[in-house]
Amino acid sequence: xxxxxxxxxxxxxxxxxxxxxxxxxxxxxxxxxxxxxxxxxxxxxxxxxxxxxxxxxxxxxxxxxxxxxxxxxxxxxxxxxxxxxxxxxxxxxxxxxxxxxxxxxxxxxxxxxxxxxxxxxxxxxxxxxxxxxxxxxxxxxxxxxxxxxxxxxxxxxxx
Amino acid sequence: xxxxxxxxxxxxxxxxxxxxxxxxxxxxxxxxxxxxxxxxxxxxxxxxxxxxxxxxxxxxxxxxxxxxxxxxxxxxxxxxxxxxxxxxxxxxxxxxxxxxxxxxxxxxxxxxxxxxxxxxxxxxxxxxxxxxxxxxxxxxxxxxxxxxxxxxxxxxxxxxxxxxxxxxxxxxxx
Numbered sequence: 001x002x003x004x005x006x007x008x009x010x011x012x013x014x015x016x017x018x019x020x021x022x023x024x025x026x027x028x029x030x031x032x033x034x035x036x037x038x039x040x041x042x043x044x045x046x047x048x049x050x051x052x053x054x055x056x057x058x059x060x061x062x063x064x065x066x067x068x069x070x071x072x073x074x075x076x077x078x079x080x081x082x083x084x085x086x087x088x089x090x091x092x093x094x095x096x097x098x099x100x101x102x103x104x105x106x107x108x109x110x111x112x113x114x115x116x117x118x119x120x121x122x123x124x125x126x127x128x129x130x131x132x133x134x135x136x137x138x139x140x141x142x143x144x145x146x147x148x149x150x151x152x153x154x155x156x157x158x159x
Numbered sequence: 160x161x162x163x164x165x166x167x168x169x170x171x172x173x174x175x176x177x178x179x180x181x182x183x184x185x186x187x188x189x190x191x192x193x194x195x196x197x198x199x200x201x202x203x204x205x206x207x208x209x210x211x212x213x214x215x216x217x218x219x220x221x222x223x224x225x226x227x228x229x230x231x232x233x234x235x236x237x238x239x240x241x242x243x244x245x246x247x248x249x250x251x252x253x254x255x256x257x258x259x260x261x262x263x264x265x266x267x268x269x270x271x272x273x274x275x276x277x278x279x280x281x282x283x284x285x286x287x288x289x290x291x292x293x294x295x296x297x298x299x300x301x302x303x304x305x306x307x308x309x310x311x312x313x314x315x316x317x318x319x320x321x322x323x324x325x326x327x328x329x330x331x332x333x
Contacts, residue, residue, distance in 0.1 A: 021218040022227035047195040051270065058192035059273045060236045064229025068219075071228070085220075086228040090277035 038072035055099030073107035083142035101125040226284030235321035242293035269328030
């Protein structure tokens with residue numbers, strides 16, 4: 001990505017998640033966005049609880065945070081793809097997130113080929129010494145050429 | 160004739176169905192996140208199909224539009240956990256060793272815990288209802304492996320599949 005001022009980056013970061021209905025619905029915020037690295041926060045929310053007895057957030061909500069953060073890291077990689085979609089994502093759950101605490105994820109897009117971006121991510125609650133979960137994923141790199149057209153045709157074919 | 164063991168009369172079908180439906184309802188409706196995503200479960204005998212009706216808040220890419228990858232992952236994981244939990248409780252429920260009548264959101268059986276979950280995104284999720292079914296490939300004393308597939312219009316064209324490993328809950332009555 002071309003050099004951006006801190007102000008431009010902050011503007012981009014704010015717009016980034018507002019455009020994703022599910023991310024904004026969960027109150028996710030981008031707190032860091034730089035070459036191939038993104039950080040995202042998600043506030044504790046009683047609607048996301050997976051175990052009513054303990055108030056622990058459901059693993060699925062942690063997946064949503066991880067996926068969003070990984071996608072953001074791909075988008076701000078210096079190769080600057082026009083768009084991206086998840087090919088696969090694997091999440092390892094180290095421990096339950098502490099009830100009542102906000103979650104934070106950091107994703108790093110560590111390698112990009114012509115068509116694939118490789119990403120790893122970690123999520124924490126308010127104790128940043130012990131991760132809640134880690135993730136690795138592969139994402140598509142959309143360059144706006146025939147690939148994107150092919151994808152649209154594929155979508156049309158299923159309607 | 161008199162030496163034949165006496166057979167129990169089968170329970171009336173309404174009683175059986177009521178008990179099974181109540182158990183499933185308790186299992187699913189006690190979890191806030193399942194309600195948040197609007198996921199419901201359809202039961203045919205012991206087979207469950209998850210249904211996630213489309214909603215705007217599930218969108219991840221408004222340009223296409225497409226379901227959020229995190230929503231898809233969550234839908235698969237919720238389905239895997241409920242089906243696994245249902246499978247391990249089914250037998251106990253059927254032979255009466257589990258007090259299903261007492262299930263309510265505060266007294267649910269312990270759920271399996273996810274160790275890891277891997278999702279394959281096969282095509283983008285369209286803005287319409289989604290369905291999923293899970294198969295328990297291994298269910299041991301401590302660990303289980305579950306495969307799950309989600310589809311929309313056509314069952315033979317899944318848009319995502321996943322495999323998860325789970326830690327089994329301690330074996331005591333819920």
